[in-house]
Amino acid sequence: MTATLLLWSIFLAQILLVIAMACATYRVLRGPRAQDRVLGLDTLYVNATMLLLTFGIRTGSTLYFEAALIIALLGFVATAALAKFLMRGEVIE
Amino acid sequence: MTHLADLPVWAAIPVALLLLLGASLALIGSIGFVRLRSFYERVHAPTLGTTMGIGSVLLASMLCFTVLQSRPALHELLIAVFMIVTTPITLMLLARAALYRDRSEGSDDVPAAPPAPPVQTAAPPAPDAAPPV
Numbered sequence: 487m488t489a490t491l492l493l494w495s496i497f498l499a500q501i502l503l504v505i506a507m508a509c510a511t512y513r514v515l516r517g518p519r520a521q522d523r524v525l526g527l528d529t530l531y532v533n534a535t536m537l538l539l540t541f542g543i544r545t546g547s548t549l550y551f552e553a554a555l556i557i558a559l560l561g562f563v564a565t566a567a568l569a570k571f572l573m574r575g576e577v578i579e
Numbered sequence: 580m581t582h583l584a585d586l587p588v589w590a591a592i593p594v595a596l597l598l599l600l601g602a603s604l605a606l607i608g609s610i611g612f613v614r615l616r617s618f619y620e621r622v623h624a625p626t627l628g629t630t631m632g633i634g635s636v637l638l639a640s641m642l643c644f645t646v647l648q649s650r651p652a653l654h655e656l657l658i659a660v661f662m663i664v665t666t667p668i669t670l671m672l673l674a675r676a677a678l679y680r681d682r683s684e685g686s687d688d689v690p691a692a693p694p695a696p697p698v699q700t701a702a703p704p705a706p707d708a709a710p711p712v
Contacts, residue, residue, distance in 0.1 A: 488591035489584040495595035499602035499636075506602075506628065509609035513621075521618055521677040528669055529612055529625040533605055535658065536628075536636045540598060543643050546582035551640075551654060558658055562665040569672035573679050 496544050500537065507533045524568045531561030582647055590646040594639045601635030604628055617688065618677050622670055629666045634659060 510533060513526030535554045542550030567577050586594070604627050611624030637655040644652035681689045 488586055488588050492583045492586065492591050492595055495599055499598040502599075502602035502606045506606040506609035509606075509613045510625075512613055519618065519677075519680075521673055521680065522621065525618075525622060525625065525673055526612070528673075529609060529628070532625065532629050532633060532662075533609065536601060536605055536633055539636050539640050539655075539658075540602070543594070543598070543640055544583075546647060548644065548652075548654075551658075555658055555661075558661055558665075562661070562669060565669045566672055569669070569676045572673075572676040 493544075496540060499540055500544075503533055503537045503540065507537070520572055521569075524565060524572065527568070528561060528565045531557055531565075535561075586643065586646055590642055594643050597635045597639035597642070601632045601639065604635065605632035608632065619674070622674055622677075626666065626670065629662060633662055 507530055510526045510529040514523050514530065517523040517526055535558050538550045538554040538557065542548065542554070571577050583591075606628075608625045608628035611627070612621055615621045615624055637659050641652055641655045644655075678689055682692055
């Protein structure tokens with residue numbers, strides 16, 4: 487009973503997260519300006535982190551946690567570097 | 580799905596509710612990100628998913644693994660602390676970059692830059708100096 491409930495709610499949460507990732511991807515592809523694309527990429531990272539955590543709960547393995555942590559770390563660094571690039575035209579001056 | 584059946588009811592229901600809440604908040608944030616008009620309105624929408632959404636999913640994960648392994652599983656706090664620290668930095672950097680780009684293009688949507696404070700290049704004349712004749 488509880489397994490069925492959990493399985494269906496995890497499935498529904500994954501579908502919602504995939505739709506959220508699709509929305510972020512739409513902004514990355516169609517963003518009118520560069521800052522929209524960068525913000526869409528950041529949203530995509532956060533949604534991917536949540537999706538990986540949901541996979542971890544589904545499979546009961548903590549391996550997905552490391553992948554989620556790495557995505558969160560690299561997402562922040564990438565967004566900071568891209569914002570710097572948008573403002574100054576180069577990343578390392 | 581053997582491990583999911585091991586979860587007792589009092590833990591399974593909060594895990595399911597927290598997962599659905601987190602995913603719904605992320606979806607609402609992303610839909611707002613698509614539908615809002617200007618970049619400065621759009622920059623607020625993903626914050627919903629970044630803070631509350633990932634907080635709920637992390638709480639669900641912590642509860643699930645704590646009950647499954649019958650010991651406190653707190654490593655998800657790493658992601659939570661990291662997200663709390665980095666989200667304001669990300670949004671502020673992006674908003675600053677967008678503002679700078681709009682101003683340098685002379686866009687009408689943003690207010691002009693405030694005037695720079697006057698720079699004192701030379702020392703002011705001494706008050707008791709003789710007036711020039």
